Amino acid sequence: MDAQTKTQITRYLADFSGGNERALDELVPLVYPYLKQVARGFLRKEYNAGSLQPTALVHEAFIKLLGQNAVEFQNRNHFYALVASFMRRVLVDRARRHQASKRKDDTDYKYFLEQDQEEGFGETTDEFLVQLEVALKKLETVDPRRAKLVELKFFANLGNEEIASAMDLSLATVKRDWLFAKAWLAKEMAEALEN
């Protein structure tokens, strides 16, 4: 990793923290290879309990990229927001890319949420993620708060308590909001499928 790229990454991170979501466009391709590498590294480590937390994953990736001290986030909540948006971008991009490259006619075995050997998920998982993204975009326009919550919950895999503290909400509200957001998204996705 050359110094210039490091500076770039740091700048994008700062941009993102400053509220510029577009910074992710640049950030994701730079960090993605490291993310995979880190994920693999995690598996070899004995302490890991088997479930890979996106927060830990992204954190490690940045540390690997920029070094321990170079990674600075304003606070924990900012970091969570980054992880959620980042993972969302990574997964959805991957799903879209994979879907585009897999447009062939032969009846492949389709697995819902299938783990592909190399990259992306099975077709149906891709569809699921892409549909979710569309619905989530829509939710963002009518209800940004709950959309944020979904992002944190779904993509950063944060627990309700963490979300409550990150979004400064009561635990009950988080639970309520999550119930509603889920139903709303499910309905939206189902309706999109029907059309």
Next chain:
Amino acid sequence: MSELSHEKLAGEFALLCELTEADRADRLANLLVSDPSLGKELSALFAHADKAPLLDKASVIITQKIMAPGEEWRPGQKVGDFTLGPRLGGGAFGTVFLAQQTSLGRRVALKITPNIGREGQTLAPLDHPHIVRIFSEGRCESGNRLLCLQYIPGVSLEQLLKAFPHGPERTTDLIEYLENSLPGGEPATLLASRLGERAAFSALSLCGVLHTWTEQIASALAYAHDRGVLHLDVKPGNIIIDHYGKAWLSDFNVSLQSLADANELKLNMFGGTDFYMAPEHREAMKTGTPTAFAALSSATDVYSLAKVMDETAEQWTAKRKKWDAVPCRVGTYVDDPKDRPTAAQWAVEARNALKLAEAVQASGTLPLNDWIERDLRSAAVLAVLIPQIIGALVNLVYNGSQIVDWLDDSQREVFKQLCLFYNPVCFALGTYFLFPRMAPVFDSLPRSAADARELRRTALSFPNRAFTIPCLLWVGSFVVFPFGIHFFSSPLPELATYLHFLLSFLFSALVSGTYSYLFSGLVIFRFLYPRLWWGTESISTTAPLELKCVEQRLRIFCWSAGAIPIMGAALFLFLSRPDDGHTLYRWLTLILMSVGVLGFGVAIRIQNYLEKFLQRLTSRS
């Protein structure tokens, strides 16, 4: 929708969530009246709320996916008690390696998966000769689950389908491929005790192979279903064929331990392979509602297996016309679960089909095989009529030349009239008594077990009737001719003439009856009888009872086919008068003896053929 009403919607939704189901329904109904747009929106939300848990689950699975556990393991690596060998396969949920278990020094299949689902617990109580066994379950340091499974040396059906896109030329090719394609290129180790199994498999026809596998997997499914376990992902990749040709059902990672466990249903319902999925399974995946999940049943697995076997059969037999020779289905997938057979029924059907396929194969083919198969009804009619017509003609020539010589002109005239009258009457009567009764046997396939039994009974009676009815009519001609002449003209010259008539008709009756029996038996036993099975009746147990006397009868008729004409020739030598023309006398003796020898040849061929077929069909193995 404006922001305000969205908040209102969310608020109302939260409120409704706290109510009991009945109260919620009441309130929703009220809302639909007071504020229709809000009410409608809320009902829609609740209608989809069932699917919502999917969003919880998906996030966990997707996160787990990123770990890609299989990608991390390499042959040679040590994982806990195991040393990984070559990779055997990888599914949606994990990777399977051939591994050496260090502590016990045995080879196992080690499946490394994320720690979700309950494959181990589901598999543990299943102990069936066609289900891959589980030895133990553990965790590795990284928290992944290690399932220590029985190692089956072999390849998946999926791989076989790829290796033989148009089916193997011979079954031995299949065995050869299986033996040479073991993981890591290791040579196959054959157990002496199982060589017989391998030999029996090698002797199967392609059709027999498919029925064998179908039977084995169907019985495995029936066993699992009996214990409340649904596999829910039956596909070629999950069927392993070992190097003895035996099929194994593996990969229970999306299976359900109990149908009643609704939570389990939701938790696990992320699996399944679209192409082989039953409609109700697809529906459950799509909607995710409890009702849709509840629609899953053992019939769901039956559909998938039917689809798998049907696909295999279609791929492997597309270029072979012989496939239809065996009428039992390899797989018929029907959309309505109610119309599908149970796995247990299907296992019996497959066993029946295998039995038939083996019997057909053991008997070989006859020159007219294809034609008989295509038009059984005509074949059966001709099988009876041709010997009778030939018999009638020969008899007519013989009587006309040998007996009629002794009669006077008026008697000859009566004889001629009687011939013109009685022959058509006989054929009409014979046809009337024999064929209409048989029509349903040719017209319809059985619709129930009782129906099938009845049809088989009728069918099996046909050869007997094809012998007795014409024989009776021949005996009738012994009454009609000599006594007709006696009555309409004058008594026959001597008692010997009556006797001569008697012998001539009796002889014709026996010869043509024998051949009618043999020919119609050929059509009935070999071609018709195998079609008349339904459902769970097992051929191996029922056929021996139903066909008890058939083989013996066939042997008797086979001998009489040769013996009667020869005896006829001998009788002729004794009965003919010294003043008979030498030439005719010689020719008739020669013809009778040739008929005897030729007939015996044909009969023995038919008997041999049928015997092989019937022996296979009635063997209890």
